[in-house]
Amino acid sequence: MTQIEAARQNKITREMRIVAKKEEIKPGWLRKKIARGLVVIPANRKHKNLDPIGIGFDLKVKVNANIGTSPTKSNAQTELDKLKIAIGSGADAIMDLSTSKDIDRIRKRIITKCRVPLGTVPLYQAVVEAKSVEKINIALYLDVLEKQAEDGVDFFTIHAGITQKALASVKKRTMKCVSRGGSFLLAWMKCHQEENFLYRHFDKILDLAQKYDITLSLGDGLRPGCIADSTDKAQIEELKILGKLARKARKRGVQVMIEGPGHVPLNEIEENIALEKKYCDNAPFYVLGPLPTDIATGYDHIAGAIGGALAAWKGASFLCYLTSKEHIGLPDIDDVKEGVIVTKIAAHIADIAKGNKEALARNYKMALAREKIDWKEMEKFTVDKEKFLKLRKQEVEKNKKLGKAKYCSMCGPFCVFKTFK
Amino acid sequence: MTQIEAARQNKITREMRIVAKKEEIKPGWLRKKIARGLVVIPANRKHKNLDPIGIGFDLKVKVNANIGTSPTKSNAQTELDKLKIAIGSGADAIMDLSTSKDIDRIRKRIITKCRVPLGTVPLYQAVVEAKSVEKINIALYLDVLEKQAEDGVDFFTIHAGITQKALASVKKRTMKCVSRGGSFLLAWMKCHQEENFLYRHFDKILDLAQKYDITLSLGDGLRPGCIADSTDKAQIEELKILGKLARKARKRGVQVMIEGPGHVPLNEIEENIALEKKYCDNAPFYVLGPLPTDIATGYDHIAGAIGGALAAWKGASFLCYLTSKEHIGLPDIDDVKEGVIVTKIAAHIADIAKGNKEALARNYKMALAREKIDWKEMEKFTVDKEKFLKLRKQEVEKNKKLGKAKYCSMCGPFCVFKTFK
Numbered sequence: 001m002t003q004i005e006a007a008r009q010n011k012i013t014r015e016m017r018i019v020a021k022k023e024e025i026k027p028g029w030l031r032k033k034i035a036r037g038l039v040v041i042p043a044n045r046k047h048k049n050l051d052p053i054g055i056g057f058d059l060k061v062k063v064n065a066n067i068g069t070s071p072t073k074s075n076a077q078t079e080l081d082k083l084k085i086a087i088g089s090g091a092d093a094i095m096d097l098s099t100s101k102d103i104d105r106i107r108k109r110i111i112t113k114c115r116v117p118l119g120t121v122p123l124y125q126a127v128v129e130a131k132s133v134e135k136i137n138i139a140l141y142l143d144v145l146e147k148q149a150e151d152g153v154d155f156f157t158i159h160a161g162i163t164q165k166a167l168a169s170v171k172k173r174t175m176k177c178v179s180r181g182g183s184f185l186l187a188w189m190k191c192h193q194e195e196n197f198l199y200r201h202f203d204k205i206l207d208l209a210q211k212y213d214i215t216l217s218l219g220d221g222l223r224p225g226c227i228a229d230s231t232d233k234a235q236i237e238e239l240k241i242l243g244k245l246a247r248k249a250r251k252r253g254v255q256v257m258i259e260g261p262g263h264v265p266l267n268e269i270e271e272n273i274a275l276e277k278k279y280c281d282n283a284p285f286y287v288l289g290p291l292p293t294d295i296a297t298g299y300d301h302i303a304g305a306i307g308g309a310l311a312a313w314k315g316a317s318f319l320c321y322l323t324s325k326e327h328i329g330l331p332d333i334d335d336v337k338e339g340v341i342v343t344k345i346a347a348h349i350a351d352i353a354k355g356n357k358e359a360l361a362r363n364y365k366m367a368l369a370r371e372k373i374d375w376k377e378m379e380k381f382t383v384d385k386e387k388f389l390k391l392r393k394q395e396v397e398k399n400k401k402l403g404k405a406k407y408c409s410m411c412g413p414f415c416v417f418k419t420f421k
Numbered sequence: 422m423t424q425i426e427a428a429r430q431n432k433i434t435r436e437m438r439i440v441a442k443k444e445e446i447k448p449g450w451l452r453k454k455i456a457r458g459l460v461v462i463p464a465n466r467k468h469k470n471l472d473p474i475g476i477g478f479d480l481k482v483k484v485n486a487n488i489g490t491s492p493t494k495s496n497a498q499t500e501l502d503k504l505k506i507a508i509g510s511g512a513d514a515i516m517d518l519s520t521s522k523d524i525d526r527i528r529k530r531i532i533t534k535c536r537v538p539l540g541t542v543p544l545y546q547a548v549v550e551a552k553s554v555e556k557i558n559i560a561l562y563l564d565v566l567e568k569q570a571e572d573g574v575d576f577f578t579i580h581a582g583i584t585q586k587a588l589a590s591v592k593k594r595t596m597k598c599v600s601r602g603g604s605f606l607l608a609w610m611k612c613h614q615e616e617n618f619l620y621r622h623f624d625k626i627l628d629l630a631q632k633y634d635i636t637l638s639l640g641d642g643l644r645p646g647c648i649a650d651s652t653d654k655a656q657i658e659e660l661k662i663l664g665k666l667a668r669k670a671r672k673r674g675v676q677v678m679i680e681g682p683g684h685v686p687l688n689e690i691e692e693n694i695a696l697e698k699k700y701c702d703n704a705p706f707y708v709l710g711p712l713p714t715d716i717a718t719g720y721d722h723i724a725g726a727i728g729g730a731l732a733a734w735k736g737a738s739f740l741c742y743l744t745s746k747e748h749i750g751l752p753d754i755d756d757v758k759e760g761v762i763v764t765k766i767a768a769h770i771a772d773i774a775k776g777n778k779e780a781l782a783r784n785y786k787m788a789l790a791r792e793k794i795d796w797k798e799m800e801k802f803t804v805d806k807e808k809f810l811k812l813r814k815q816e817v818e819k820n821k822k823l824g825k826a827k828y829c830s831m832c833g834p835f836c837v838f839k840t841f842k
Contacts (some may be wrong), residue, residue, distance in 0.1 A: 034763050089503055093468065117802035174785065175792045176841060180832055189839070226788030227773060227781065239622055241834040244481075266734050266774035280759040290729070292770040293790070298808035302723050306730045306770055309713070312688050328809070329789070329816045330830040332466070342723055349727055351715040352648060353687035356502065360648065363715040366646030370715070370748070371596045378718070388749070389717035395750045399493050409751040411601055413494035414520055414545075419554065419604040420611070421599060 002400075003043065004211040005253040013216045015041045017215040019054035019115075024358065033057050037246070038282050040255040042093070042117040042215035047152035051115045053092050055257065060356060061312040062092035064286070064320045065340050067110075073330045074089060074100035076109060082336045083110055089340040095157075097120040099128055099180075101181040107151055110248070119156035119217060123181045123198075134191045138201045145205065149212040150404035151348040157259065158205060159185055159219035161197040161241040162359035166222060170235035175225035178262075182221020205251045208326035215255040216299070217286055225260030226294045229270060230264045243279035255282040257318065269307060287311050296373050301339045302327035305346035312350030319343050341384050348383070373406040373417050424632040425465065426674040428456035437460045440475035445779065454478050461676040463514070463538040463636035468573035469810035474513050477705035481777060482733040482768035483513035485707070485741045486761050487539070488531075492749045495521035497530060503757045504531055510761040510805075511787045512742075516540040516578075520549055520601075528572055538575035540638060544602045544619075554614045555606050556684065559622045566626065570633040573829050578680065579626060580606055580640040582621040587643060590655035599683075602707070603642025623666060627673045635674040638707055639663040644683030647715050648734050652693060664700035678705040679738065681732075685711040690728060694736045705740040708732050721747035722760045726767035733771030737815040741762050743825045762805050769804070794827040 006013050012027045016034065018028040018160065019041055033039040053340045055062050065086035067079050075229040079098070086094060093116050098106050101127045111118055122134075125144045130136045145156070150253055168185070170176050198205065209216050222238040224230045229292040235339045242258050248256050264272055269290055276285045290307035291300060294327030304322035323331035323339035351359035362381050369377035377394055382388040396403035407415035427434050433448045436457065440462055454460040460477030476483050486507035486718045488500050489781035500519070507515060514537050519527045524546045532539055544557075546565045551557045566577070571831035580602040591597050592606070598604045606617050619626065630637055643659040645651045663679050670677040690711055697706045711728035712721060725743035733740055744752035744760035747820055752760065772780035777811040783802050796813055803809040817824035 046806075070830055070833045072823060073830040073836065099832070127835070139803050153458045174477045174788050180835055180837055180840075183837040186841040227784045228788055239487070266730060266770055267491075272665075291764065293773055294787045295769070295804050296766050296801050298812055299763065299766055302726060302765055303770065305723060306727050306767060309687060309727045310731060325812065325831070328812045328829055342720065345714065345717050345720055345724055346727065348716070349687055349724065354716055363648045366715040367595050367649055370647070381716055382718040382721055383716050391719055391746065391749045402493060407750055409491055409494040410746070410749075411520070414492065414548070414601055414605075416515055416599050416601055416604040420607040 002253050002255060003034055003041045003225065004037065004250065004255050005067045007031045010065060015043050017054040018052050023054060023059050025342045031052065031062040034338045036265050037250045037256065038284070039216045040284055042119070042154035042255070042258055043213045044152050044214050045155045046150060046212060047111065047118065047154055048110070049115050050117065050154065053117060056317045057282065059317065061350045063090065063340065063343045063347050063392070064093040064095055064318060065336060066092040066095045066097050066320065067101035067336065069106060070330050071100055076106045078333070079106060080109060080113060081333050083113055085337045087116055087332055089337050089360055090344045091116065093119060093352050097124060099124045101128065103128060104147065106150065109362065111152050114243065118152070119155040119157065120153050120406035121150055121157040121219070122147055123159065123183050126186055127349065133187045136188060140199045142198070142204060142208065145208050148210060149214055150255050153214065155215040155217050156209070157181065157217045159221040160187065160196065160205070160245055161198050161203050161218060161238040163241060164189065164195055164220040166234055169232065169237060170222065174228040175231065175235060175306060177222065178225030179219065179221040179223055180200070181219055185221060185276045186286065206249055206254050210252055213255070215257060215301055216249055217257050217259055218245055220259045221261070223288065224264065226263050227265050230261065231268050235261065236275065239275060240279050242375070243281065246280050246283050257286050260285050260316065261290050261296060262286040262288055264307060266292045267311060269310050270314045273311060277315060284317040285315065286315045288320045289322055297327050298324055298325065301342045301400060305342045308343060309346040309349045312347055313353040319347055345383055363373045371414070371417055375406070423674050424455055424462045425458065425671065425676050425828050427720045428452045436464050436465055436473040439473050439684070442602045444475060444480050450471030451475065458677065459637045459705070461705055463540070463575035463676070465570065465633045465635050467571060467572050467633060468532065468539065468575055470533070470536050471538065471575065474538060476492065477738045478703065480738065482771045484511065484740060484761065484764045485514040485516055486512040486743065486757060487518050487792050488757065489519035490521035490527060491655050491751050492521055494599055497523065497527045499754070501530060501534060501535060502754050504534055506754055507761050508537055510758050511765045512761045514540060518545065519540060520545045520550065524549060525568065528569065528767060532573050537600045539573070540576040540578065541569055541574050542602050542640070543569055544580065544605055545777065548605055551730045554608045557609060558816060559618045559625070562618065563629065563713060566629050570629060570635055574635065576636040576638050576642040577630070578602065578638045579619055579625070580642040581617065581623050581666055582639060582659040583607065583622050585610065585616055585619050587655050590658060591643065592758045594655060595649040598643065600640065600642040600644055601642055604701065606642060613781065623669065623751060627670055627675050630675045630693040631673055636678060637670055638680055639666055641680045641682065643682070644709065645685065647684050648686050651682065652689050652831050656682065657696065660696060661700050662700065667701050667704050678704045678707050681706050681708040681737065682711050683709055684715060685713060685728060687713045687731060692729050693736045694732060696831040705738040706736065706739065708737045709741045710743055710745070719745055721745065722763045726763045729764060730767040730770045733768055736773040739750045748755060766804055792838055794836070
C-alpha cells in the first residue's frame, strides 16, 4: 500500500507518525490531509535509510537542493560532498540531476548517504542511455524508471503535461522552453510527429509509482523562462493537463505534487499559486524560485528567495533552491551551501508569516538573546551557526574591547541595549 | 524657495527637470506630485556636485547605503572607499552615520565625492560632541544642524516622533528600542524627565531645513526590533506623531519623508505601508528592510531584500540597504557592495511588479540575449557586470569547449536552447 492508499483506509503508517511528530501535529489530522492528496510523504519502500518528511498543506515549508553532474562537469566525489553540505545546511530533500555517463553509479552512491527524500528526472538518464533524444522510447524509459525505483528514489519528475496541443502557444513565446526535460520532449515530439510518450503511457508510469510508492512530481516543462512569458497560455495549458494527470494518479493510489514556475513577476505569484490550487485540487506545489527578475545573474539564489518567500507564504509547499550559478554554470560546493541557506531563510520567513509556532518561538528566543547581548544564546537560534561564529570571532579578534564589553563594532559603546534599558 | 514651495507656485526647477528626464516622465506631472508632498527631491542648495534624484509616488524605487565610522572602527579612507563602491554599485543615496570623533572632517571629505543625495542623523554628532547623551541640548543640536547644512547634507533623520506618551508602550515590548537615535532620546528623556527636545523645538528645525531646502526624514526611533514587537502600539503611536509633524513640515515649505520598520513579518508588510500612507498623507516611505525574520545573522541583507521587495511593490519608495554584517558589526567594503546590489535587485523586482517600462524592457532584452546564448549581449543587461564576467570567465577557463560551443556547464550540450528551437 502507498501512503495515500493507507491513509484512505484509515491506517496511520510509521512514516505518518514520524512526520506528525516532526511537525508537532496530530497523526490523525495528517492522515486526512494525505488521503485527500494535500500532503505527500515521498518514501520509496526501497529507500532503507530514509528519514521521512511531509510536504504540503500547513506543514512547514520544505526546501530541495539539486545536485548532480553534467556532461562537461562530472565528478562523483564532488556531488557526494555537495550532498553532505546540502543536508548539513538544512536541505529537506535532494534531487540528483546527473547527466554524465555514470549516472547509475553516482545515484547508488548518493542514495546510501541520503537520509532525506531523493528525487530524479528519469528522462535525463533515458536520453544519456539512448545517446540521442530521438532514440528514446517508452520501453527504454520504463527500464530507467524501474532501475531508479529499485535503488530507492523517492520522487520522480515526470514531464507528462507537454502535449501536441501546446506547440502553437510555445511558438509565440519569447523563450520557447527553458526546462531541460521539456526541451527533450519537444524535440522528440517534433522529430517523431507523435504525442509525448510520457503523456500517452502515463498509466504505465503510475503502475510503477504505485508499486514502490514513488511520489510523482509532475514537471512543468513549459515553465516561463523570462518575465515576458510569465503566466502565458503555454504555461497554463500545461498546468491544466497536470491537474488532470494528478487526479488520475491519486485515483490509482499514487502520491503526487505539481511543479511550478519559473520566471514570474512578484505581482503574479499569488495568482500562480491560486491557479495551481484550482486546477490541481490543492496538490502540494513545488516551485523553482519563482524568479521575479531575469537580470540577477550571480544573485539568482537571492532573487529566487524573494519570489520563494512570497510563494510559500501564499501556499507553495516546497521550494527548489537556486544557486548563484543559475543561468551561468553548475554550482560548486560553496554555492550549494549558500543556495540552501538562503532558500531555508525564505521558507522560514513564510513559516513566520503563516504563524508557525515553532518558527515564531525561535525568533522570540533570538530577540531575547539579542536584547541581553548574549552571543552564546544567539548562536543557538541563528540560521547559520558557522557563519555567525566566524563573523563574531573576526569582530573580537580585531578589537579585544568588543569581546569584554559584549557589544559589536556597529555602534560600539553607543549600543542601543546599553544606552536605554 | 524649496522644491515644494516652487512646485506649489507652478515653477519647474532645474532639479525637477533633471529628475523628470531620468524617470522618463513629464516635468509638469512631477511638479504636481512634489507640490502635494508625494515626491521629494533631497537637494541642499549647498551641495554643489549633486546629481538630483526623486523619491516617491510611482518613481523608480530608490536604494540608500549607510556608511560611516563607529567609535571602535574609524578610518576615513575606508569610508571613502565604501562611498565609491556603493555609488558604483548603484546606490541612489548615501547616509553618513559616523559616530567617531572626527565627524566633521569625514563628512566634508565624503560630500566632495558624493554626487548622490547625502543624509545624516545629526543627533549622532550632537552626542559625540556633548560627550554624553545627558548633556545634549537644543542649542548644541541646532549648531550641529547648521554646520551639516552648510556642508551640503541633503536629508536629515530627525527622531522627533518619540514622546513621553510612548514610554508606557515601550516598557511592554520584547525589545524596547533598537534605533540608535531613539535610544539616545529615550535615555535623555528618562534622565531629564522632559519631553523630547526634537519634538518640542521642531519649529526651529523646520526653519533651518527650509533655509537650505533640506529634506526631513522623520525617523522611527520606535521601529520594532524583532518580529514579536512588529506593528505594536509603540510603533503606531510614533507613526501617527510623524504624520502630524509631516503636515507641519509641508505647511512650512519643507520636504519630508517618513522612516519605517524594521522587523516585520511578511504578512504585516502591506498593512504597514497602508498605515504610513494613511497617517502620513502618502509621504514617501523610507524603510529599513523590512526584515521578516530575526534569525538571519550573516544573511540580513538577503532577508531585508525579501521584505524590501514586497514593501516597495506595495508602495514604499526608498529602501535602506542592510548588509550581511547587520546585528554583528560594521560592514567592510565587500559587504557594502553586496548589500547595495542585493537591495537594488529588490528595488528592481518591485519596479517590474509595478509595471515600470524601463525595468520590463531591460528584462525583455536579457531574455532575448539568453535565448541566443549571447554572452556579450547578456553582459549589457545583467545587474553586476563584474560578477557576471568573472563567473563566465571561470567557466570558459575550466573547459575551453564551453567557450566555443557557447553553452555553460549546467547542461553542457544538453543546453535547452540547442535542444529545441
